[in-house]
Amino acid sequence: MLPLRVSKMPVMVDDVMKLLCSVSGERKMKAAVKHSGKGALITGAVAFIGGLVGGPPGLAAGGAVGGLLGAWMTSGQFKPIPQIIMELPPAEQQKLFNEVTAIVRHLEWTDAVxxxxxxxxxxxxxxxxxxxLVNYVTKELRAEVQYDD
Structure with missing residues (x-):
């Protein structure tokens, strides 16, 4: 094999974002901003009201209705991480770029491919x-990560 040489051109932020999209896309990673707290609050509140109004059967009915309402409120909130990465503002992409280059600094490459x-x-x-990436998404974006594989 021929030895690889590092290109004189700096790696573009977009190239590293595409790399992260490939890595996270392979694992089918999704993230959701934590609206689950709202869902839990709704579930508890409706169950509580059901319990006050109807006793134990009202509590059960309120819990079921509240759970459905809470689930409905938070459904559809997950977005693929590759989409989130590409929608990040330039300053956030730069943060990710810096972290990625620290990890791959020992590699020699000429282009994003x-x-x-x-x-x-x-x-x-x-x-x-x-x-x-999981650390970044959970700490910086305060989001929950989910895998579909």
């Missing part, structure tokens, strides 16, 4: 990037 190929071929690198 080659970088993505190198990363996707390394389970260890993918795991590092996924862990960094």
């Amino acid at each position: 080659q970088l993505t190929t190198l990363v996707m071929g390394s389970e260890a690198l993918k795991q590092q990037l996924l862990a960094m």
Whole structure:
């Protein structure tokens, strides 16, 4: 194999965002801003009111109705992480870019396609990037991460 040389061009932020989209897309990662607290609050409030109005049967009915209402309020809130990444403002993309380049700094590549190929071929690198991405999404965006695979 021929040795790889690092291009003189700086890696573009968009290229790294595409890499993150590939890594998170492979795992079918989604995230939701935590509206689940609202859903739980609604469920509890309706169950409480049901209990006050109808006793134990009202509590059961209120819990069921409140649970459905809470679930309805929070449904559809999950978005694919690749979509979230591409919709981030430039300053947030720069933060992610800095974290990714710290992880892949030992790699030598010439373009985004080659970088993505190198990363996707390394389970260890993918795991590092996924862990960094989950940490970013949960701490910076205050979102819950879900996997569909």
